[in-house]
Amino acid sequence: MDALFGDQPIFGFGPDPLSPHPPRSVDAVGDASIDGLKAKVIQSCPRVPGVYGMLDRKGNLIYVGKSKSLRSRLLSYFAASNSQEKGGRIIESARAIQWESQPSEFAALVREQQLIRRFEPRWNVQGVPKRQRPVYLCLGKNPATFFTISRPSKAKTLKQLTSEDCIAVEGPFYGAARMNAVVETLNKVFKLRDCGQKQTFQFADQLQLFDLDHRPGCLRLEIGTCLGPCAAACSRAAYDQRVSAAESFLDGFNHEPLDIVQQQMETAAANHQYELAGRARETIKSLEYIDRKLKLLSQARRRFTFIYAVPGHDGCGTWYLIHSGEIADCIAAPRNASEYDAIQDKMKSWASMTASQLDRGHGAHPHTLSLVASWFRKNRDELDQRTFAPHAAWDGKKGPGKWTGKRVVV
Known part of the structure; x- marks a missing residue:
């Protein structure tokens, strides 16, 4: 693999500031031929949510993407019907693929946005691309x-x-x-x-x-x-x-x-x-x-201020604090009553933070506003099923909410 990538291989995607979980391992496969690369993807890529990166022969990251099923998405690049499309042209330039699993599709979407902004891959048309910058x-x-x-x-x-x-x-x-x-x-x-x-x-x-x-x-x-x-x-x-x-x-x-x-x-x-x-x-x-x-x-901005509880397929659920439409913070979702009691100081802080409306573009992660707005426009059921107000998890007058094992009841 070292010969394939030259003197400066790129393995790993770096830290994830919007993940409360331990760093996730990155897997990579490489081959000089497209058929060989496909065979290695079939052999080792899982059917889980995550992000992936395409690397050229010099080890440069040329494209970043996300999927709720990494294996299915990566194999789609090798389909004959895709050969003349953008995906086919990307895979022709690729000599290696690396991927990082994520606990949910939403986590993968957030991670993808970070990586595009950080690395500026030349084949990404949206995000921070070379050909069409926002x-x-x-x-x-x-x-x-x-x-x-x-x-x-x-x-x-x-x-x-x-x-x-x-x-x-x-x-x-x-x-x-x-x-x-x-x-x-x-x-x-x-x-x-x-x-x-x-x-x-x-x-x-x-x-x-x-x-x-x-x-x-x-x-x-x-x-x-x-x-x-x-x-x-x-x-x-x-x-x-x-x-x-x-x-x-x-x-x-x-x-x-x-x-x-x-x-x-x-x-x-x-x-x-x-x-x-x-x-x-x-x-x-x-x-x-x-x-x-x-x-x-x-x-x-007006409607989206709440905690968004996202379960993880691997048990790594996440509570995202959405404040005025932007992701403001996150913690690992509590899995039992003791873990729930342990986050009460954080819930108090979140309730205080969201007491006032956030001015446009003044949050810690203002670039996530468009991502959050688009996500809930496409997944309207998530608003009813997986969101609740910060004070529902902590209330200075009533005391902490009661943990039922599935959700918070005040």
């Missing part, structure tokens, strides 16, 4: 707030981006070209500036020593798509009112952009301006995408 829609940058897109890096996390530059950050979204068009439309609809930070701004109610005429920095004031904070054409209060409307859009409550562009398209079509109507239609498609995503994230 972007975030930002509302910020004083003194005149406006919409921009940003790509948080390892040097500047999403939380740092929010606290330093922006009053609101939402995402992730995919497709930088589409999002650039969305940003342009949103700034026009809400009449916010989109000029550079070197532009000088002067609001109408801002005191000045001399009575000067301020020239606008572009044509947008003249055509009515900007309030003109650079030319003292609006007051600070008037501009902030439009910023508040823009923030409401990010919260999923304001559909003004869609309504305005829809009206523009209908007007253009009625006036036989079909090229203009066509451009408006493409803009609507982008706005509908972002509107759906914002609704999903907003609902998750």
